[in-house]
Amino acid sequence: MPELPEVERVRRTLAPHLLGRVVARVDLHRPAFVLGPPAARTHAALLAGDGLIELRRLGKSLGLIGQSGRAVHLHLGMTGQFLVRDAVTDLAAIDHVHVAWHLQGGGHRDAVVAFRDPRRFGEVRPFATVAELEAHWARLGPDALTIDSGALAACLRPGRRAIKAALLDQAVLAGVGNIYADEALFLARLSPRRHAGRLTGAEVARLAEAIRTVLHEAIEAGGSTLRDFVDADGAAGSYRAAHRVYGRGGQPCVNCGRLLRSALIAQRTTVWCPRCQSGRAT
DNA sequence: CGGTACGCCTGAAGGC
């Protein structure tokens, strides 16, 4: 569920708890949750003893950077979340906590940041250098939050598949998932079944603007909480109430009143308005 | 190339 807006909310709320502080200890509650070759999965690789200097984001991925130059790739998957707790918290009493970073210094009281992920689709993957993290991220397309018309056209040009499928492909564009793909296509008045490579220049421009608009709106609203998404301060997001199509199959279109269609496209439940998103090129 | 299916994993929700 966490897509770009939710991950960005996590980044913003988590950063103040991490940056400028030192990792006093890393607890591996579930060692197998940490990815990569065994030699690269040490406590030091997870930034134990390191100072934390940066928390960056690309698409739905977060990167925590240490003063040593080490870096940890973090992905929330479907149900991943970060809990920030007092240092004395008994994390063993909280289910599905896989990794925990104990933090000191920086003028705050000691704290612990726990990665909790019931479904375990999330990722914690250490890298020895920032360059290696960046190489891992090189398979991702450009970040969706700032995508412009020209860059989007370049991403989509070779594609003959449905635009919905292309938007979900993180190698094309990083950060859009099922919720925001449907919301952006609705705003851009494009059928999800249109061929990605056959959109007109005007349509690509509309889509790029729609993607930026829905992502910015969602970030401002704290993200979309469907069931259990919360940011690092424990706050749920309210953007679900603003969804125009996602989760509204069979209900009237907010624009024209026609009942919204729902179908499986690119193996994902897709909702759109058959009138507003007519599917014909203009 | 694209599309289809599956596995990973848990918990919520629906059917009976």
Place this chain on the structure above:
DNA sequence: TGCCTTCAGGCGTACC
């Protein structure tokens, strides 16, 4: 009440 099935979905991978 309780058991069983289905669904949700990010992402990698296998296969046609």
